[in-house]
Amino acid sequence: MLESEKEFALSAVQAAAAICRRVQSGIALDSLDKKDRSPVTVADFAVQALISGLLAEQFPDDALVGEEGADQLREASAEELRNRVVAEVQAARDDDPTSETVLNWIDRGQAAGGAQGRFWVLDPIDGTKGFLRKEQYAIALALIENGQVQLGVLGCPNLPESMDQPTGPDAGYAFVAVKGQGTEAAKMPADGTLGELSPIAVSSSDDPASARRCESVESGHASHDEMAQIAEKAQMTGEPVRLDSQAKYATVARGESVAYLRLSPDASYTEKIWDHAAGEIVVTEAGGVVTDLLGKPLDFTQGRGLVNNRGIIATNAALHERVVRATAEVLGF
Numbered sequence: 001m002l003e004s005e006k007e008f009a010l011s012a013v014q015a016a017a018a019i020c021r022r023v024q025s026g027i028a029l030d031s032l033d034k035k036d037r038s039p040v041t042v043a044d045f046a047v048q049a050l051i052s053g054l055l056a057e058q059f060p061d062d063a064l065v066g067e068e069g070a071d072q073l074r075e076a077s078a079e080e081l082r083n084r085v086v087a088e089v090q091a092a093r094d095d096d097p098t099s100e101t102v103l104n105w106i107d108r109g110q111a112a113g114g115a116q117g118r119f120w121v122l123d124p125i126d127g128t129k130g131f132l133r134k135e136q137y138a139i140a141l142a143l144i145e146n147g148q149v150q151l152g153v154l155g156c157p158n159l160p161e162s163m164d165q166p167t168g169p170d171a172g173y174a175f176v177a178v179k180g181q182g183t184e185a186a187k188m189p190a191d192g193t194l195g196e197l198s199p200i201a202v203s204s205s206d207d208p209a210s211a212r213r214c215e216s217v218e219s220g221h222a223s224h225d226e227m228a229q230i231a232e233k234a235q236m237t238g239e240p241v242r243l244d245s246q247a248k249y250a251t252v253a254r255g256e257s258v259a260y261l262r263l264s265p266d267a268s269y270t271e272k273i274w275d276h277a278a279g280e281i282v283v284t285e286a287g288g289v290v291t292d293l294l295g296k297p298l299d300f301t302q303g304r305g306l307v308n309n310r311g312i313i314a315t316n317a318a319l320h321e322r323v324v325r326a327t328a329e330v331l332g333f
């Protein structure tokens with residue numbers, strides 16, 4: 001089941017990773033100080049256009065819920081940015097789509113989602129801050145049918161074999177999960193190849209003390225202090241590993257960390273479906289569990305946001321109850 005969708009998603013994410021790597025290699029270190037976000041903006045738009053265009057050709061009846069829209073690019077003052085985006089998309093394809101075609105592909109990603117039918121979910125560059133720092137980021141593509149995630153691919157171009165290793169030219173992994181079929185991983189190095197897919201599984205450890213957990217780098221996205229209190233309550237005493245993007249879900253899926261906690265410092269923040277759909281199935285098909293902070297399953301039927309959920313707890317299953325209980329105690333649920 002979903003064989004052609006799986007093959008499609010893997011090759012689309014691989015092509016997207018090539019765009020990201022090319023754009024990222026051009027980020028000058030001084031642009032980090034100037035807070036110049038243009039490289040990530042170019043890559044964000046170009047990846048959404050590329051994957052959306054490929055989807056329109058291969059699965060024309062499927063809608064797309066993507067993070068980006070083309071309004072900003074259509075403005076007269078955005079001509080330079082628009083030209084860079086179009087050039088990246090053209091370089092990634094055998095034909096030369098016009099600027100209007102590229103903008104329309106981006107806008108195809110403005111679908112509303114919801115409880116019925118079949119649609120894809122795309123975060124063209126998840127972890128934009130990590131991308132600019134030349135650290136971790138992910139291309140996240142998922143397929144949802146009638147509110148259930150059926151397929152997810154995470155492309156992590158900078159993820160080393162283990163988080164204890166530095167990222168380098170050999171880094172890069174792709175993760176793919178299909179409902180009922182498990183999760184697989186393959187090397188996706190910068191040379192453009194995709195290694196052999198092999199099954200991965202979460203850690204079987206139920207010992208919180210020896211367990212490693214992960215969390216966002218950005219304290220604006222996840223409250224480090226409160227999460228430390230939850231971890232302490234759950235007796236997870238190890239230092240958390242911080243990394244950007246849904247690469248966090250990947251580290252849980254491959255057994256490298258046992259838990260990924262996400263608690264926005266802004267209690268009114270609604271998590272977006274493109275930040276979690278692919279990651280959720282990658283973890284659950286590897287044997288883990290993903291819920292919100294109250295222990296409720298993620299509800300992908302509510303459109304572009306996870307309006308019925310708050311925060312995320314993703315674990316190896318064995319430690320899930322313990323973390324949910326600790327969260328309830330610390331947050332007073």
Ligand SMILES: Nc1ncnc2c1ncn2[C@@H]1O[C@H](COP(=O)(O)O)[C@@H](OP(=O)(O)O)[C@H]1O
Nearest residue numbers: 125126127128216218220221244245264266269
């Ligand atoms: N106040 C907030 N609380 C929680 N998440 C937020 C947030 N503001 C932005 N985000 C989300 O956090 C994501 C990055 O997560 P992380 O810090 O774990 O890498 C962003 O995705 P993008 O990078 O795709 O914009 C964005 O969707």
Ligand SMILES: [Mg+2]
Nearest residue numbers: 123126127275
């Ligand atoms: Mg994101």
